[in-house]
Amino acid sequence: MPDLSVSYMGLKLRNPLIVAASSLTGTAAKLKRCEEAGAGAVVLKSLFEEQIEVQTAQLEKEGDYGHPEAADYLRQFGLRLNQDQYLKLVKDAKASLSIPVIASLNGVSPRGWTAYAAKLAAAGADAIELNIALLASNYEHNAADIEGTYLKIVQAIRAQVKLPVAVKLGPYFTSLPQTAVALRRAGAAALVLFNRFYQLDFDIEKLTLAPGYHLSSPDEIHQSLRWIALLSSEVGCDLSASTGVHDGAGVVKMLLAGAKTVQLCSTLFLKGMGRLQECLKDLEAWMQRHGFAAIEDFRGKMSQEASPDPQLYERLQYIKVYVGLE
Numbered sequence: 640m641p642d643l644s645v646s647y648m649g650l651k652l653r654n655p656l657i658v659a660a661s662s663l664t665g666t667a668a669k670l671k672r673c674e675e676a677g678a679g680a681v682v683l684k685s686l687f688e689e690q691i692e693v694q695t696a697q698l699e700k701e702g703d704y705g706h707p708e709a710a711d712y713l714r715q716f717g718l719r720l721n722q723d724q725y726l727k728l729v730k731d732a733k734a735s736l737s738i739p740v741i742a743s744l745n746g747v748s749p750r751g752w753t754a755y756a757a758k759l760a761a762a763g764a765d766a767i768e769l770n771i772a773l774l775a776s777n778y779e780h781n782a783a784d785i786e787g788t789y790l791k792i793v794q795a796i797r798a799q800v801k802l803p804v805a806v807k808l809g810p811y812f813t814s815l816p817q818t819a820v821a822l823r824r825a826g827a828a829a830l831v832l833f834n835r836f837y838q839l840d841f842d843i844e845k846l847t848l849a850p851g852y853h854l855s856s857p858d859e860i861h862q863s864l865r866w867i868a869l870l871s872s873e874v875g876c877d878l879s880a881s882t883g884v885h886d887g888a889g890v891v892k893m894l895l896a897g898a899k900t901v902q903l904c905s906t907l908f909l910k911g912m913g914r915l916q917e918c919l920k921d922l923e924a925w926m927q928r929h930g931f932a933a934i935e936d937f938r939g940k941m942s943q944e945a946s947p948d949p950q951l952y953e954r955l956q957y958i959k960v961y962v963g964l965e
């Protein structure tokens with residue numbers, strides 16, 4: 640049998656499949672199910688800085704406290720409320736799982752909330768995944784301001800913990816290679832490429848906003864695949880693939896591109912946790928067919944750097960000769 644074990648941010652995983660942050664990883668019982676189904680590691684659902692602020696604002700609205708210190712107290716209270724539940728999730732997960740448990744924090748500012756990273760470390764988390772997503776919708780902010788905020792958040796978290804920190808990003812950067820290297824220098828041990836964001840839609844009968852479909856399709860693999868292939872050999876930190884991986888072939892592709900681990904989410908919602916075993920079996924069968932005994936024997940074999948035609952990885956426009964449709 641091939642050896643599927645990998646090292647990710649210095650953690651030893653029995654295989655490269657990680658159950659991504661979502662409601663699939665939101666309770667200790669669900670996390671146990673992930674482990675039993677064969678996951679190499681789990682990323683807990685995120686604790687959101689934004690969500691904490693909303694809850695606190697709600698508390699403030701409900702009472703007339705009329706004093707800034709009272710509001711301050713409430714803010715602390717709101718933080719503690721969520722934080723305590725989340726710390727319990729980390730502790731419960733660590734008590735019952737033997738695979739690595741990665742806590743996930745979502746932040747939009749480098750403010751005081753970053754101190755909670757230390758508590759996650761004390762609760763036993765093996766690593767932290769930082770989910771940072773700043774929508775560039777403000778006309779006053781230029782790209783350097785926005786990217787600077789990403790770096791400050793990572794530095795603030797790194798100042799709190801020695802644990803490995805992964806940064807989960809969306810795909811919208813003008814120069815992703817520069818941002819990726821800057822994040823690594825700021826202390827990121829890994830980058831997760833890419834997050835898939837909440838989709839906005841309109842209800843044209845009610846004239847209201849509506850949520851778009853929340854799960855990915857296998858067609859969405861290409862953006863992450865391209866960027867992992869482009870970055871994996873030079874970025875200097877581990878890469879974890881996310882978005883659009885729905886089967887064993889998708890897992891193989893991401894590893895060939897150079898990913899250390901592959902995160903699954905939508906396919907597990909659609910097909911159930913049994914999908915993990917199917918992906919692992921397909922990965923093993925593929926490795927056997929190709930004579931690979933271990934993941935490192937083929938990881939990155941199809942990265943841009945390993946390719947005799949590196950320029951093909953940078954092709955953005957459709958040209959007759961490549962598409963063959965015209």
Ligand SMILES: Cc1cc2nc3c(=O)[nH]c(=O)nc-3n(C[C@H](O)[C@H](O)[C@H](O)COP(=O)(O)O)c2cc1C
Nearest residue numbers: 659660661684685770835855881882883903904905
């Ligand atoms: C219902 C749902 C909840 C999610 N919650 C989180 C979350 O709390 N934190 C996070 O970083 N990503 C979250 N995600 C994004 C997933 O972790 C993943 O990156 C995304 O779904 C793309 O991967 P996929 O194509 O395998 O679904 C969520 C996704 C879904 C569908």
